Amino acid sequence: MKAGTKNRILEAGAEIIHLKGFNHTGIQEILHAAEVPKGSFYNYFKSKDDFGLQLIDYFVEYYTQFSKGILEDAAIPPLQRIRKFLEWFIEFFRSKDYAYGCPIGNLAQEMGDLSPAFREKLKTALDSIVDIYARLLAEAQQGGEISQNLDVREAAYFLVSSWHGALVHMKAVKGPGPLENHIRFIFDHVLRG
């Protein structure tokens, strides 16, 4: 099945590139992991760059769909949903020995300076992630959970960008400390009522 093969290539590439980076990963390696014959790559992707750009869409779609389970749970107040989601990530990274980090953040760091096409797509990807949190913070503000004076878009931007930095540090210390520290400062200082 065509759609199945394309998806297998994206899934395998997501895993390897998430860990090793885009430039350090070869197409061969991805196809081998996906158990797909070499020739078929170009049936689905025009080039390695085209694959990388489609991979960004794949990551954003995955994140958006996956995050809904916690972030759209109306039974929990919006701020608590954000905290629960970030704490879920700490457990997730614990299970991955504190490796990987955020694929979008990683690619922004690696490719932002090297490819205008990647940069444009990553900028849009980061914006769409910030949007998710801006909506939740607006909801929290309407419910009186956070100050009316807070610019929710700026706060959401800081929440996401500082999380990306915490993930970089997590990879260096191989422990949850930077993520726990991030949650502490975001909730005790930035988002306090």
Add this chain to the structure above:
Amino acid sequence: MKAGTKNRILEAGAEIIHLKGFNHTGIQEILHAAEVPKGSFYNYFKSKDDFGLQLIDYFVEYYTQFSKGILEDAAIPPLQRIRKFLEWFIEFFRSKDYAYGCPIGNLAQEMGDLSPAFREKLKTALDSIVDIYARLLAEAQQGGEISQNLDVREAAYFLVSSWHGALVHMKAVKGPGPLENHIRFIFDHVLRG
């Protein structure tokens, strides 16, 4: 002069690796930029990895020495020194078209999962950068500039890790927005009195 040649290789490597990453940069490319004959690399470095590890020391030493000009200026209160230094970086990155980011943050992201030797060295490097800010925040706390309740080590850690995230976003948006947003939240929320 031997020391001169080694330093030229480190300087050239610092520039290229800062922009392109470690794995994506070849030794040949560095030696070409340094205008040093190929054979001489192994007079100074055991391997590319050994070069990368020495490069981390080079970056930390450079940062520590350079930052003293602003961060140890006793004529200015410690919090203002930090703000001045971060604002200096915004101008610096403006002159670089918002490329590069932090070499230590970049390498932590790229190499943290791939090499225990890099990871250990990067962890120490990040700690020594956090130490600089922890000392300044302790000084600010003694002077009553920030709350006595703030854990200055945790706050310094957050200041540095969130800055690294802001630099990643800067590379994606090619503008000062993420850095300006970082400074706003750090000073208005985390370090407010």
